[in-house]
Amino acid sequence: MAYNLLKGKRGIISGALNSSSIAWKVAEKAHEEGATFVLTNAPIAMRMGELNALAEKTGAEIIPADATSVDDITNLFTKSQEILGGKIDFVLHSIGMSVNVRKNIPYTEANYDYFQKGMDVSALSFHKMLSVAKKLDAINEWGSVVALTYAAAQRTYSFYNDMADIKAALESIARSFGYHYGVEKKVRVNTVSQSPTKTTAGSGIKGFGDFFDFADAMSPLGNATAEQCADYCITLFSDLTRMVTMQNLYHDGGYSSTGVTSTILEKFGIDS
Numbered sequence: 188m189a190y191n192l193l194k195g196k197r198g199i200i201s202g203a204l205n206s207s208s209i210a211w212k213v214a215e216k217a218h219e220e221g222a223t224f225v226l227t228n229a230p231i232a233m234r235m236g237e238l239n240a241l242a243e244k245t246g247a248e249i250i251p252a253d254a255t256s257v258d259d260i261t262n263l264f265t266k267s268q269e270i271l272g273g274k275i276d277f278v279l280h281s282i283g284m285s286v287n288v289r290k291n292i293p294y295t296e297a298n299y300d301y302f303q304k305g306m307d308v309s310a311l312s313f314h315k316m317l318s319v320a321k322k323l324d325a326i327n328e329w330g331s332v333v334a335l336t337y338a339a340a341q342r343t344y345s346f347y348n349d350m351a352d353i354k355a356a357l358e359s360i361a362r363s364f365g366y367h368y369g370v371e372k373k374v375r376v377n378t379v380s381q382s383p384t385k386t387t388a389g390s391g392i393k394g395f396g397d398f399f400d401f402a403d404a405m406s407p408l409g410n411a412t413a414e415q416c417a418d419y420c421i422t423l424f425s426d427l428t429r430m431v432t433m434q435n436l437y438h439d440g441g442y443s444s445t446g447v448t449s450t451i452l453e454k455f456g457i458d459s
């Protein structure tokens with residue numbers, strides 16, 4: 188059911204790789220809610236070709252941009268305003284990649300070139316997007332910028348590798364930039380901390396399948412799906428959350444506030 192929450196709003200949505208991507212669901216929902224937007228992804232992701240189907244379905248244009256390149260991001264914000272006919276109201280940063288994770292390198296033996304690459308792609312890219320947008324004055328007052336993150340930024344998950352430190356940086360950028368952008372332009376910046384979700388990035392993490400089930404059993408409401416995450420992002424892009432900024436917002440079925448559930452205790456044969 189749609190509520191026209193984004194009627195007349197213009198956006199930029201990064202990170203839709205295939206129909207499992209969280210960003211893909213956000214694009215579908217934003218379209219249902221009346222927004223117009225540009226889709227963007229790394230040029231290499233474009234070659235996989237699936238994004239065209241989403242663009243067609245949502246009436247969106249695609250602008251390739253490597254999120255580590257300030258030039259690409261400048262082009263993205265400049266062209267998006269031309270295509271959409273004005274300043275931007277919402278931006279989704281849905282970009283994550285760690286070479287150390289991909290190559291299965293243990294956290295304690297991190298390759299630092301890979302670490303820096305992961306930091307650049309997954310965290311500094313957020314700063315770059317915000318900085319370019321602010322310099323170009325490309326976002327309307329009360330506009331909303333959201334990045335996706337994971338709870339390993341607060342607590343240690345043995346398998347999450349350098350992405351834990353990278354997500355901590357991402358969340359800090361939301362707070363720090365959110366302050367300056369809020370004071371100067373009334374632009375809001377938040378991160379959404381999502382449950383484990385079966386996507387290409389999520390499934391790249393070793394042991395993820397088992398952990399997905401654990402998190403599900405540890406959440407009073409169960410794991411939040413990509414589609415539900417998209418619903419939440421839409422509320423943050425809407426005018427109904429105008430005073431929410433500089434927050435890390437958990438979207439995890441209650442997982443982050445739960446010590447243990449009876450489902451988990453039962454698995455250990457403990458009567459609860």
Ligand code: NAI
Nearest residue numbers: 202204208209229232254282283335383384386387388389
């Ligand atoms: P996904 O694999 O569908 O999306 C990741 C996207 O990042 C892809 O579209 C990829 O092309 C893009 N990307 C990688 N390098 C890039 C670059 N240099 N420039 C531009 N784009 C680039 O996976 P998912 O899960 O939808 O990931 C989206 C976000 O959600 C990520 O930040 C991820 O860490 C976060 N997240 C995912 C969770 C999960 O369990 N899947 C849980 C919590 C947060």
